[in-house]
Amino acid sequence: MRKTTLFLFALLAAGCASPPEADPPGEPAQEPFAAVEARSLLGKELAAVELSPEVRAERESRLEEARAAFEANPESADALIWVGRRTAYLGRYRDALAVFSGGIEQHPEDARLYRHRGHRHITLRQFDDAIRDLERAAALVAGRPDEIEPDGLPNARNQPTSTLQSNIWYHLGLAYYVSGNYEAALAAYRACLLVSKNPDMLSATTHWLYMTLHRLDRDDEAREALAPIHAEMDIIENHGYHRLLLMYKGELPAEELLAEIGADGDSIESASVAYGLANWLVEEGDSRGEPILETLARSPQWAAFGVIAAEADLARRVGS
DSSP states (O other), rough: OHHHHHHHEEEEEEEETSSSSSSOOOOOOOOOOTTSSSEEESEEEOOOOOOOHHHHHHHHHHHHHHHHHHHHTTOOHHHHHHHHHHHHHOOOOOHHHHHHHHHHHHHHTOHHHHHHHHHHHHTTOOHHHHHHHHHHHHHHTTTTTBBBBOOOOOOOOOOOOOOOHHHHHHHHHHHHHHHHHHHHHHHHEEEHHTTTTTTHHHHHHHHHHHHHHTTTTTTHHHHHHHHTTTEEEEEEEOOEEEEEHHHHHHHHHHHHHHHHHHHOOHHHHHHHHHHHHHHHHHHHHHHHHHHHHHHTTTOOTTTTTHHHHHHHHHHHHOOO
């Protein structure tokens, strides 16, 4: 444990600029930070997204606070997790991965570390590694009470909408979905529904569940999944997913969402809405869907799940 703690201190002292040890198993060779963070599923080099000076300064300040908290209490899994999360919010996903990996050595039974490392494996397009981590996290929380997961980037009401278990199953479902394993994704999203206790998580989970059922040609079940969704739900942050679900139900025209994604630009939520809309249009045989997928694959918001899913769809078509 002392060796691992010293390793983490070394990362902190270096500002998490680059992992001092060899890449974790399953990772590709890494280029220096600021050159390439990852490669898309279509072979495009992906560099960290440029943040505004104000946003960068605020997030760097929060990272410094997290480092100080960890240095004051290096045995704390909570403190270590926040270092990893704050590092990722700066677009330094490989460095965040190294922090979580060191934390797992120190706290091998803490499901939160596998959950967060699994998320960043998805970001870096390392889906098999993500599945292993998230399955491990699911096993560690089996039979235990769920817990609210605090937000690192709070919503407008400063009210967390997800839990540890909902995030584990949600990300595991996504890792399976983008890998093309829709049966496993379906099982994960059904498990996620059981712990999606508020309108925001219900909307997000139902969105991916609906698309997964369609991929499996289980259209009747997909329609049944929409039954709890209605226009008056009290949505705090997942407005895009909610509006997609209303479109799936026939209560919102696709043209309205097309106009929205054009006006919204390259936000994370816009990418999520654009992917859901593009996927629906393609399945409906509408020629407007494919160009949206191609535009998404070029988006600078490459960490967005909608962008990753668009890449996965296009990559499968190239490989087929």
